[in-house]
Every structure is written in structure tokens, then in C-alpha cells.
Amino acid sequence: MFTRIGTAALRSCFRQSFSRKFASTENLLVDLYRKEGALDTVTVSLALNDLRDGGIRKTDKRLLPLLERLVHAQENENGQMSAEEFEKLLNCTNLELAYKAFQKQLIIPDFQGFRAEVTDIFEGVRENREGNIATYIPDLAKVDPDLWAAAICSVDGQRLALGDSAKRFSVQSAGKCLNYAIALDSVSSDVVHKYIGLEQSGKEFNAITLNEEGRPHNPMINSGSLVLCSLLERGRSVSDKLDFVRSQYERLCGGESVGTNSSTYSSEKETGHRNYAIGHLLQDSGAFPADGPPLGEILDFYFHLCSIEITADTGAVIAATLANGGICPTTGEKVLSALAVRNTLSLMFSCGLYDYSGQWAFAVGLPAKSGVSGCILVVVPNKMGLCLMSPRLEEHGNSVRGIDFAKRLADKYNLHQFDLSGKDYKREIEEEAN
Structure with a gap:
């Protein structure tokens, strides 16, 4: 294929x-x-x-x-x-x-056949109505739980959008991988990892805890993202920092629309008590840089980043830019360095789906990052990027339909990164059983 x-x-x-x-x-x-x-x-x-x-x-x-x-x-x-x-x-x-x-020589040569098969998977997943929407953020509690979107962009810029792919949603924690990648290029990996670890936390994404060195476990959880917010564009106002990050998002998606939702931001700020607690723990532990901004500004910037809005269609291009080594497929612009992409994909693979990350790596085997809005960004290196959006979440905070779709797609096309043979193991097992 x-x-x-x-x-x-x-x-x-x-x-x-x-x-x-x-x-x-x-x-x-x-x-x-x-x-x-x-x-x-x-x-x-x-x-x-x-x-x-x-x-x-x-x-x-x-x-x-x-x-x-x-x-x-x-x-x-x-x-x-x-x-x-x-x-x-x-x-x-x-x-x-x-x-x-x-001449049908793009990365997905039989795109019509691919479209038909992916559409079948999409419609099959639609029947999955398990899980519940996130209600602890009031603005997310208002979202239609039956929203369902899947979008794909190949590294050659081939596009497929299904369902509610034009519906805007806040990136929430799905943006953490992008903020990390941006920080790696604008701040440097050495500086970032002076303050943030590289391991799974083994705890909930919003746990009020640090590692043995008094640092966040990784940049894909709330504590790590808060420290990133203290490192990005130091010395600039929150609005200037937000403009910078949004401009980078826009480059990642080839100039497509990236917005912010003031209602979501207000909702986050008014009810983010656990994030305030994590911030105070970080401050008390000396986890922020000594010359960083005040805690209030760090938290404000963090809430703004969670409130950035995209569509699934746009998110697929962003994921495809990561799949393409930092070069946006729809513009050809080099947005991120190869090293930033490599490090980002590594942590997405090991830490991208909260406490479900190990199961995801085992079953799907692809770098991904989820958010409690129901978004999952999935990267198939050198092939394509996906953005899946469905607000019903499983117990760890990941989209139920998104996980279901990714599993079916990975099985269908043998996309698991460690499936080096290209064999259809599922079919082999079924044949042996018969």
C-alpha cells in the first residue's frame, strides 16, 4: 500500500x-x-x-x-x-x-483504495460509544460527546478527512509534544533536560509529584509542560509568547488556521486548581529556572497553550510534519530540526498516552500524543500523520474511538514500528486456528 x-x-x-x-x-x-x-x-x-x-x-x-x-x-x-x-x-x-x-508514484499510490478501507474502519469505530467526556473542565463538559473525526496527511501531502474534521477543538495536552519540539529548537535539548526528565512517571498526568531529582518526569505531563512554559521565550510577555507558539503551530500545519478559545482559557484558569498546586510544588522544589518568569505568568501561559484550537484536518498536517522529519508536507518548509523531531517522537512513543502509553506502544507501536479534549496526534514515520478526535475518554484520559481506530489501522497496514517483516500476523493466527 x-x-x-x-x-x-x-x-x-x-x-x-x-x-x-x-x-x-x-x-x-x-x-x-x-x-x-x-x-x-x-x-x-x-x-x-x-x-x-x-x-x-x-x-x-x-x-x-x-x-x-x-x-x-x-x-x-x-x-x-x-x-x-x-x-x-x-x-x-x-x-x-x-x-x-x-503517475501515481506518491507515498500512497492507491489512494482511492486506501480511502475506501480507512472509511470502512472509521464507520466501524463510530459504533463504539464507550467512555465519558472530561467534565472537570467546564468548557469541555459542553462538547457533543458524539463528535467523531479522523484526518490523514501523507508525507507527500495527500489528504483525507472524515466525519467532523472541520470542527474546531482545543489541543489540551496533545499540544505538549509540539511545545516540547519547539522548545528543543528554540532553547536547546541540553537546557530543556536540565530541568525535565525523560522517563514515564507511572502516575496520572496531573499528579502532584516529581522524580527523585526533584524534576518533572517528562515533558508530556502537566508538571513537565509547566516547566517548559518557564523556558520558552523567557523575558517576553505572555501574549508575545503565545503569538510565537501559535506562529510555530501555523508553520507546522502549512499556514492553516490556528486559533485560541477565550472561553476554554477562562475555564482552564478558573478551575485549574491541581495545576496551581503542581506549580507551587515546582516552585518550592526549585524546579523552575532561577531567572524564569513569575509563577502566575507561567500558569497563565500554560492555560493559553491548552486553549489553542485546531481542526482534525489541520492536526493531520502537523502530525505529518513530524512524520516528515520536521518538513511540512504541504509547503516544503523545514519547521523543526531532525534532532528535535527524533527526540519528540521518542518521548511520544514512551510517554504520549498518559498511563496507557505502555499498552499503546505494545498494541499500536507508533509515536502519539493525546489530550483530554479527545484528540490524538499519531505519527507514522516517513509515511503519514493522523489526527483523531472523539471526546469520549477511557479511564486514563485518552479517546476511546481514537485508540480503537489506531489499533485497527495499524493492524490493517502493519504499521507497528517493530513489525519488520511486513507479515500479517493476525491472519496467520486465524489460519493456524482453522
């Missing part, structure tokens, strides 16, 4: 060979869509359908001039375009991407 993605060196070799090949066959794509019986005319609808079926949207920024002109010709020019103009458009766009998309 998936095309293997090579190393940077292999990609460089591909670009060189591609340039040599295409220099002698520059009209290959034009030939694909020439109208039968009219060699000087291209049938636009065929080209648009192939892009759509391959997971490329009409709004894809990387091919936007080509896409806008094709759409205009389809709507206003009887779906026809001269072969000469089509060739000129191709030569003025991301030719390598266009070639791979039209």
Missing part, C-alpha cells in the same frame, strides 16, 4: 535522475491527457480527477497555479485546454510533485 521513502541521499539521487529523464520526456504528462482525436487539446477533467483520486486537493499550495488554471478551464472552457498551455503550466509548477501525482 505504501511506497518506501528513501533517505535524503536517495531523494537527491532521485531528483538528479528525474531531471535527466524529464528533460527528454517533458511532454509525457501532456500525452497522458491529450483529447482523443485532438492532439493539440488536453482534457482537464481527467487531470483533475487523477489529482483528486491521488489525494491532492484543489487548494494544494504547491501546485496552486496549475490547479487554479485547470479548475477555471473545467468550469468556464468546457473542460478543455491547449496542450501547449498545459505543458507551460507544468514547467512553471512543482514539476517533480506533479509528475509523481499524475
Whole structure:
């Protein structure tokens, strides 16, 4: 189902060979869509359908001039375009991407088949109504418990969105992995881990406890995130810090909409008594940097970060940026360093789903980070990113449907990071039993 993605060196070799090949066959794509019986005319609808079926949207920024002109010709020019103009458009766009998309050589070559199978999984999971919404944050208690969204973005920018994928929600703790990655690049790993550990806590994500060294166990729980808030953009106001982090989120998702919810922020601030207690413990233990901001500012910044809003569709691009080594698939911009991504994925794998992290690593085997809003960001390295959203939570604070979907998808496509053989073990067991 998936095309293997090579190393940077292999990609460089591909670009060189591609340039040599295409220099002698520059009209290959034009030939694909020439109208039968009219060699000087291209049938636009065929080209648009192939892009759509391959997971490329009409709004894809990387091919936007080509896409806008094709759409205009389809709507206003009887779906026809001269072969000469089509060739000129191709030569003025991301030719390598266009070639791979039209020739079905993207990371998910059979995207139509993939879409159908993932949709079946999505609808099957919809029937799972176990779990309860988080009520200890008043604003989350108002959310429709039946919301269900799943979105996928491949490292080549192929997009799939199902259910309530355009519905906005607060990232809550799902944003902790992103804040950590941003801090690794803006502050440095050495500084971050001078104050924050690397191990699972073995306790609830909001436990009022520290490790034996008097530090938070890891950056994926509340105590660790509070210390991160004391390190990020030191010396700047809370509003400036929030603007900085939001701008980084926007780069991670290719410029798609990232907002903040003032109602959620107020709700967090008014009822976050446990976070206040954790903050005082951190302060009393000397866990914050000596030259850091006052505790009140740290907590205020933390509540703002929990209240950042995205959609599942946007979250999938963010996860795909992590899957793509820090390069946003929809823009090609390098947002995070490879080291920041590696360290972030490592801790997402070991600590990303609270006290369920060990079971998740065993059953799904992919880096992920959840939040009590019902969001789970899932990363399939070198292949794709997912954002799953359903507010009904299991006992540890993770989305029930999100876990169910991820398990089924990982089983379907052998996505577990330690399944090195590519075998379908589930089928083997069933065959042996029969």
C-alpha cells in the first residue's frame, strides 16, 4: 500500500535522475491527457480527477497555479485546454510533485483504495460509544460527546478527512509534544533536560509529584509542560509568547488556521486548581529556572497553550510534519530540526498516552500524543500523520474511538514500528486456528 521513502541521499539521487529523464520526456504528462482525436487539446477533467483520486486537493499550495488554471478551464472552457498551455503550466509548477501525482508514484499510490478501507474502519469505530467526556473542565463538559473525526496527511501531502474534521477543538495536552519540539529548537535539548526528565512517571498526568531529582518526569505531563512554559521565550510577555507558539503551530500545519478559545482559557484558569498546586510544588522544589518568569505568568501561559484550537484536518498536517522529519508536507518548509523531531517522537512513543502509553506502544507501536479534549496526534514515520478526535475518554484520559481506530489501522497496514517483516500476523493466527 505504501511506497518506501528513501533517505535524503536517495531523494537527491532521485531528483538528479528525474531531471535527466524529464528533460527528454517533458511532454509525457501532456500525452497522458491529450483529447482523443485532438492532439493539440488536453482534457482537464481527467487531470483533475487523477489529482483528486491521488489525494491532492484543489487548494494544494504547491501546485496552486496549475490547479487554479485547470479548475477555471473545467468550469468556464468546457473542460478543455491547449496542450501547449498545459505543458507551460507544468514547467512553471512543482514539476517533480506533479509528475509523481499524475503517475501515481506518491507515498500512497492507491489512494482511492486506501480511502475506501480507512472509511470502512472509521464507520466501524463510530459504533463504539464507550467512555465519558472530561467534565472537570467546564468548557469541555459542553462538547457533543458524539463528535467523531479522523484526518490523514501523507508525507507527500495527500489528504483525507472524515466525519467532523472541520470542527474546531482545543489541543489540551496533545499540544505538549509540539511545545516540547519547539522548545528543543528554540532553547536547546541540553537546557530543556536540565530541568525535565525523560522517563514515564507511572502516575496520572496531573499528579502532584516529581522524580527523585526533584524534576518533572517528562515533558508530556502537566508538571513537565509547566516547566517548559518557564523556558520558552523567557523575558517576553505572555501574549508575545503565545503569538510565537501559535506562529510555530501555523508553520507546522502549512499556514492553516490556528486559533485560541477565550472561553476554554477562562475555564482552564478558573478551575485549574491541581495545576496551581503542581506549580507551587515546582516552585518550592526549585524546579523552575532561577531567572524564569513569575509563577502566575507561567500558569497563565500554560492555560493559553491548552486553549489553542485546531481542526482534525489541520492536526493531520502537523502530525505529518513530524512524520516528515520536521518538513511540512504541504509547503516544503523545514519547521523543526531532525534532532528535535527524533527526540519528540521518542518521548511520544514512551510517554504520549498518559498511563496507557505502555499498552499503546505494545498494541499500536507508533509515536502519539493525546489530550483530554479527545484528540490524538499519531505519527507514522516517513509515511503519514493522523489526527483523531472523539471526546469520549477511557479511564486514563485518552479517546476511546481514537485508540480503537489506531489499533485497527495499524493492524490493517502493519504499521507497528517493530513489525519488520511486513507479515500479517493476525491472519496467520486465524489460519493456524482453522
